[in-house]
Amino acid sequence: MYDIVIIGAGPAGLTAAIHARRAEKSVLVLEASSYGGQIINTPVIENYPAAADISGFDFAQSIYNQAVKLGAEIKFEKAIRIENTEYDKSVVTPKGSYKCKAVIIATGSLNRKLGLDNEDNLAGRGVSYCATCDGAFYKNKPVAVVGGGNTALEDALYLADIAQTVYLIHRRDTFRGEEATVSKLKQRDNVKFILNSTVTKLNAEKRLKSIEVTSTDGSTQTIEVNGLFTAIGRIPENQSFADVVSLDKDGYIIADETCKTNAKGIFTAGDNRTKSVRQLVTAASDGAIAATEAIKYIAE
Amino acid sequence: MAVIKVTTENFEKEVLNSDVTVLADFNADWCGPCRMLKPIVEEIAEENPNIKVVSINIDDEDELADEYDVASIPCVVVFKNGVEVERSIGFRPKDAIVELLGE
Numbered sequence: 001m002y003d004i005v006i007i008g009a010g011p012a013g014l015t016a017a018i019h020a021r022r023a024e025k026s027v028l029v030l031e032a033s034s035y036g037g038q039i040i041n042t043p044v045i046e047n048y049p050a051a052a053d054i055s056g057f058d059f060a061q062s063i064y065n066q067a068v069k070l071g072a073e074i075k076f077e078k079a080i081r082i083e084n085t086e087y088d089k090s091v092v093t094p095k096g097s098y099k100c101k102a103v104i105i106a107t108g109s110l111n112r113k114l115g116l117d118n119e120d121n122l123a124g125r126g127v128s129y130c131a132t133c134d135g136a137f138y139k140n141k142p143v144a145v146v147g148g149g150n151t152a153l154e155d156a157l158y159l160a161d162i163a164q165t166v167y168l169i170h171r172r173d174t175f176r177g178e179e180a181t182v183s184k185l186k187q188r189d190n191v192k193f194i195l196n197s198t199v200t201k202l203n204a205e206k207r208l209k210s211i212e213v214t215s216t217d218g219s220t221q222t223i224e225v226n227g228l229f230t231a232i233g234r235i236p237e238n239q240s241f242a243d244v245v246s247l248d249k250d251g252y253i254i255a256d257e258t259c260k261t262n263a264k265g266i267f268t269a270g271d272n273r274t275k276s277v278r279q280l281v282t283a284a285s286d287g288a289i290a291a292t293e294a295i296k297y298i299a300e
Numbered sequence: 301m302a303v304i305k306v307t308t309e310n311f312e313k314e315v316l317n318s319d320v321t322v323l324a325d326f327n328a329d330w331c332g333p334c335r336m337l338k339p340i341v342e343e344i345a346e347e348n349p350n351i352k353v354v355s356i357n358i359d360d361e362d363e364l365a366d367e368y369d370v371a372s373i374p375c376v377v378v379f380k381n382g383v384e385v386e387r388s389i390g391f392r393p394k395d396a397i398v399e400l401l402g403e
């Protein structure tokens with residue numbers, strides 16, 4: 001029996017682990033993939049207080065070491081269900097079931113996919129969700145970026161320095177992202193705007209070869225690209241817990257700054273919670289609050 | 301066994317002509333998840349003397365990356381008798397990598 005099981009070893013979950021361990025609670029952190037969460041690919045973080053120029057990797061490594069040194073136990077297992085009875089709680093993974101007094105769900109968010117046939121098979125073979133991670137593989141090759149927000153615009157600008165041609169595909173004719181970045185893109189000869197259009201098909205032989213793009217007027221065209229970078233936002237992945245905690249219409253766990261869900265003894269922290277600012281500093285802040293509330297709940 | 305650094309020059313000898321199963325880790329120094337995977341790959345090499353574990357730096361060996369359709373790293377490819385049998389992309393926990401070996 002653990003005092004607290006934390007689901008997710010991102011910044012929110014690991015911060016919760018640090019706070020819970022400092023209060024001498026026994027802590028198990030479950031992680032489906034790598035500790036550190038979504039930040040591990042980011043070359044530099046510039047907005048975290050007192051750590052002006054740290055890479056995402058170093059940030060993740062340092063918070064992980066801090067939690068482990070304080071005695072948090074980490075298992076690389078994916079939580080697939082929470083069992084919540086009147087008397088106790090268990091978090092279930094494909095390998096086991098872990099009984100505990102309180103649970104903190106800190107599962108963060110994932111890249112939104114286009115939802116096309118073959119998309120998963122082609123991930124890492126032309127389909128990418130991270131320009132700074134995979135851009136280097138497309139030197140002097142044609143690529144496309146999909147999206148209209150800041151991430152898509154910045155990805156297009158980043159790729160314009162590497163790739164031969166960058167097609168920026170957006171379903172509207174205006175961008176949500178910053179006008180200044182749009183102007184910079186317009187000055188690049190190798191950036192071509194394809195507006196009012198969506199990607200409707202991926203054509204591949206082993207690797208991505210071309211994409212079919214359909215315009216709002218119904219016309220289609222095939223564009224030869226080796227890489228397709230999708231930047232159409234992020235989504236939470238909380239469906240496995242929907243039977244125990246309430247989600248909003250977009251799938252975020254409903255909770256205010258106290259990080260309490262509708263289920264007693266189950267808390268949430270980080271990007272997967274209903275909130276307006278999703279950043280490292282707010283994830284860390286949630287982690288501290290969720291741990292403190294969980295400790296209070298156990299004492300009651 | 302220690303992890304062997306492989307380049308275009310010794311790829312054929314170390315990987316394609318290997319008598320034992322080869323686990324090839326395509327990586328780069330600037331890639332965060334690759335750096336997280338590195339100690340795991342090293343552990344697997346130490347714990348499995350019956351296989352060969354090789355590391356391929358994609359910045360130096362872009363031809364190999366291209367030839368093997370590696371377009372996202374970390375990318376771990378398992379070769380048996382010179383033929384690719386398994387592949388995983390992105391950071392994966394140790395168990396998942398060991399499972400790829402199918403030994």
Ligand SMILES: Cc1cc2nc3c(=O)[nH]c(=O)nc-3n(C[C@H](O)[C@H](O)[C@H](O)COP(=O)(O)OP(=O)(O)OC[C@H]3O[C@@H](n4cnc5c(N)ncnc54)[C@H](O)[C@@H]3O)c2cc1C
Nearest residue numbers: 008010011012032037038079108109270271278279280283
């Ligand atoms: C490219 C990029 C750049 C960014 N740059 C910045 C920046 O400069 N500054 C800044 O403040 N913020 C930045 N952010 C945002 C920041 O990374 C997030 O706000 C923060 O990581 C959220 O932390 P989290 O712990 O809530 O979630 P995450 O980081 O998403 O971590 C959640 C963890 O839970 C795990 N998980 C999910 N489901 C399960 C399950 N069922 N069982 C077990 N484990 C599970 C995931 O594998 C993951 O490791 C950036 C984000 C991206 C994508």
